[in-house]
Amino acid sequence: MRAAARILGQIAVYAAIAAVLGYxxxxxxxxxxxxxxxxxxxxxxxxxxxKGGCRRLTAKELAxxxxxxxxxxxxxxxxxxxxxELDLDGRPLYRAVLPPTxxxxxxxxxxxxxxxxxxxxxxxxxRLRDTDRKQGFDYRTEARVKLVARQNLVIDFSPTAGRxxxx
Amino acid sequence: xxxxxxxxxxxxxxxxxxxxxxxAFGSRLNPLVHLGSLGFFLYWIVAVSGIYxxxxxxxxxxxxxxSVQYLTVEQWYLGGILxxxxxYASDGMVxxxxxxxxxxxxxxxxxxxxxxxxxxxxxxxxxxxASGITGYWLVWDKLAQYVAIVTSEILDWLPIFGDPIARxxxxxxxxDDRFFSLLVFMHIAVPLILxxxxxxxxxxxxxxxxxxxxxxxxxxxxxxxxxxxxxxxTSQGPADLATVPAVVGLDWFYLPLYPLLDLWSAGGVWLxxxxxxxFLMVLPWLxxxxxxxxxxxxxxxxxxxxxxxxDCPFNAVSMGPxxxxxxxxxxxxxDPDLCTRCGICVGACPTATPFRxxxxxxxxxxxxDRSLARLRAAVExxxxxxxxxxxxxxLACDHGAASAALDAxxxxxxxxxxxxxxxxxxxxxxxxxSRGVADGVVLSACREGDCHARFGDRWMTARIDRxxxxxxxxxxxxxxxxxxxxxxxxxxxxxxxxxxxxxEIAAEPAAGATLxxxxx
Numbered sequence: 062m063r064a065a066a067r068i069l070g071q072i073a074v075y076a077a078i079a080a081v082l083g084y085x086x087x088x089x090x091x092x093x094x095x096x097x098x099x100x101x102x103x104x105x106x107x108x109x110x111x112k113g114g115c116r117r118l119t120a121k122e123l124a125x126x127x128x129x130x131x132x133x134x135x136x137x138x139x140x141x142x143x144x145x146e147l148d149l150d151g152r153p154l155y156r157a158v159l160p161p162t163x164x165x166x167x168x169x170x171x172x173x174x175x176x177x178x179x180x181x182x183x184x185x186x187x188r189l190r191d192t193d194r195k196q197g198f199d200y201r202t203e204a205r206v207k208l209v210a211r212q213n214l215v216i217d218f219s220p221t222a223g224r225x226x227x228x
Numbered sequence: 229x230x231x232x233x234x235x236x237x238x239x240x241x242x243x244x245x246x247x248x249x250x251x252a253f254g255s256r257l258n259p260l261v262h263l264g265s266l267g268f269f270l271y272w273i274v275a276v277s278g279i280y281x282x283x284x285x286x287x288x289x290x291x292x293x294x295s296v297q298y299l300t301v302e303q304w305y306l307g308g309i310l311x312x313x314x315x316y317a318s319d320g321m322v323x324x325x326x327x328x329x330x331x332x333x334x335x336x337x338x339x340x341x342x343x344x345x346x347x348x349x350x351x352x353x354x355x356x357x358a359s360g361i362t363g364y365w366l367v368w369d370k371l372a373q374y375v376a377i378v379t380s381e382i383l384d385w386l387p388i389f390g391d392p393i394a395r396x397x398x399x400x401x402x403x404d405d406r407f408f409s410l411l412v413f414m415h416i417a418v419p420l421i422l423x424x425x426x427x428x429x430x431x432x433x434x435x436x437x438x439x440x441x442x443x444x445x446x447x448x449x450x451x452x453x454x455x456x457x458x459x460x461x462t463s464q465g466p467a468d469l470a471t472v473p474a475v476v477g478l479d480w481f482y483l484p485l486y487p488l489l490d491l492w493s494a495g496g497v498w499l500x501x502x503x504x505x506x507f508l509m510v511l512p513w514l515x516x517x518x519x520x521x522x523x524x525x526x527x528x529x530x531x532x533x534x535x536x537x538x539d540c541p542f543n544a545v546s547m548g549p550x551x552x553x554x555x556x557x558x559x560x561x562x563d564p565d566l567c568t569r570c571g572i573c574v575g576a577c578p579t580a581t582p583f584r585x586x587x588x589x590x591x592x593x594x595x596x597d598r599s600l601a602r603l604r605a606a607v608e609x610x611x612x613x614x615x616x617x618x619x620x621x622x623l624a625c626d627h628g629a630a631s632a633a634l635d636a637x638x639x640x641x642x643x644x645x646x647x648x649x650x651x652x653x654x655x656x657x658x659x660x661x662s663r664g665v666a667d668g669v670v671l672s673a674c675r676e677g678d679c680h681a682r683f684g685d686r687w688m689t690a691r692i693d694r695x696x697x698x699x700x701x702x703x704x705x706x707x708x709x710x711x712x713x714x715x716x717x718x719x720x721x722x723x724x725x726x727x728x729x730x731x732e733i734a735a736e737p738a739a740g741a742t743l744x745x746x747x748x
Binding site: 081083087088089090093099106162163211217 | 249251252253254259315316319320323374378381384387390391392394395398399447448450451452454455458459461469470471472473474475476477478479480481486487490
């Protein structure tokens with residue numbers, strides 16, 4: 062009788078462990094994004110122009126360098142920041158000045174942002190500046206998109222094509 | 229101070245839970261006593277089931293999900309069960325590891341020389357999580373998609389990647405098959421590194437228990453098989469990067485921090501992870517321990533018998549070349565960084581006998597702050613206080629049932645504290661009974677198989693049963709020795725056992741004659 066009670070007790074303990082493992086391995090469900098909404102992701106990795114132009118070295122500067130280091134031009138490594146703006150239905154959704162990456166500031170500027178939006182028709186305008194101009198932007202793309210619930214719309218920038226890619 | 233309160237609270241909680249589990253399993257098979265080895269056992273289940281899954285798994289974007297579905301649905305009787313075992317055993321590792329950490333913390337098994345074992349547990353935690361998370365990624369279902377995106381977003385916060393990793397998961401075309409090959413490699417390599425760190429984790433332990441008792445292992449395996457059959461692990465629909473994995477069934481064992489990314493920034497998640505890890509790693513020194521002095525060797529009394537080396541549970545004693553020129557090849561050497569001051573080595577020393585009167589009671593190995601001479605003085609002082617027809621001396625481990633209250637309420641019982649029950653040389657029991665210091669000896673120790681110093685109750689039991697050197701002399705009447713193996717919270721059980729023992733002795737007053745006869 063005592064042995065049977067012990068076995069029942071062991072079964073109860075194993076069942077409790079199994080219940081904990083079985084339940085918490087997949088529940089409770091987590092709502093990562095509202096199921097009735099859509100998502101826009103703005104992401105690109107793009108290097109702006111170099112900060113300042115190349116400069117020809119003087120004869121004295123060249124002479125001061127080791128023979129194998131004598132290149133006629135000195136070009137700065139550091140890049141300018143990238144300025145990006147995203148408007149949705151005429152309202153600003155995102156504004157950022159993205160600094161270059163890398164210890165020397167010579168890497169690409171990068172962004173990865175997600176925005177939860179209502180499904181339906183939307184006007185999207187996205188602008189980017191990667192030069193040292195004070196006004197305006199170097200790239201601008203407008204699009205009208207129709208989003209459905211749970212859709213993942215990506216806005217990327219293609220430097221080779223010279224435009225934003227919306228997909 | 230706050231940490232002490234948390235420890236005391238947890239200790240009480242674990243004590244009560246262990247008492248309940250003892251009733252079902254007995255103290256030898258109590259799962260709480262074997263959490264570490266159960267973790268190892270689950271690791272092997274994960275490894276074996278993983279080998280089969282790897283054979284069938286297809287490392288391509290399109291076919292990864294399909295191959296797992298084949299296992300789960302069409303081959304449910306083998307592949308499906310093994311997949312479920314793989315998942316539930318992995319979850320079990322997290323569960324048992326968490327309880328293991330909490331229990332070792334509650335029982336203060338992390339301070340002093342034990343810091344190394346505790347500290348090397350932190351990378352085990354990280355590697356276990358890395359193993360599990362990469363595993364969830366491989367299934368390439370909705371949950372995998374969520375895990376991939378959130379993991380890469382968290383990693384991208386670190387300023388070490390040129391291109392955001394998350395860009396690999398922007399659109400279905402962003403991902404290629406090579407990425408899955410990389411993931412498979414990581415999911416195999418990380419657990420192998422985990423195994424290496426587990427080995428390092430045990431380096432400072434003598435005779436580490438890496439296999440749980442067979443009955444417990446069989447029960448655990450049966451439980452996991454039953455769970456795999458009743459509630460098989462399933463996928464959550466194929467991943468589709470063109471849509472948002474809005475609602476996912478999360479594995480809360482491996483992914484509890486992931487929802488935080490939606491509440492805070494990735495920096496906040498990293499802050500929690502790093503601060504939590506740092507806190508965990510400095511716990512052995514919070515606050516700094518004013519440790520007693522480690523065991524020391526007295527060469528005049530050390531004949532190099534190696535018993536202390538054999539019995540030390542932490543590899544703190546080894547044999548080295550003899551330094552005093554006496555005609556013994558080797559002598560015991562104590563590594564103070566490994567010594568936990570448990571005194572088991574003193575209990576093992578053949579020169580540690582209280583019968584010595586011609587010279588000072590200095591054994592070959594001794595604890596300077598809890599010396600054998602002081603123990604003999606304490607035993608004699610306690611014996612002198614005892615009155616009545618059945619005088620009981622309780623020799624109590626610091627980590628067994630609380631014995632401090634015994635002296636106050638009983639004239640016939642007194643307690644002498646020990647750092648571990650095996651710190652008591654068996655000859656002390658002979659001394660107490662043959663010299664009439666008391667009529668009975670209670671050995672109050674930790675619960676069976678759960679000694680604070682790992683092997684104390686095991687070695688002491690073997691010494692008394694004359695199975696391990698130094699033996700208790702045959703002349704000592706075993707009926708005058710009583711074991712009480714209890715939790716610190718079970719002081720009442722100790723008092724009850726002492727009273728019952730005293731009543732037995734009072735009912736059988738001829739024990740002294742028995743002792744005389746055996747001695748003769």
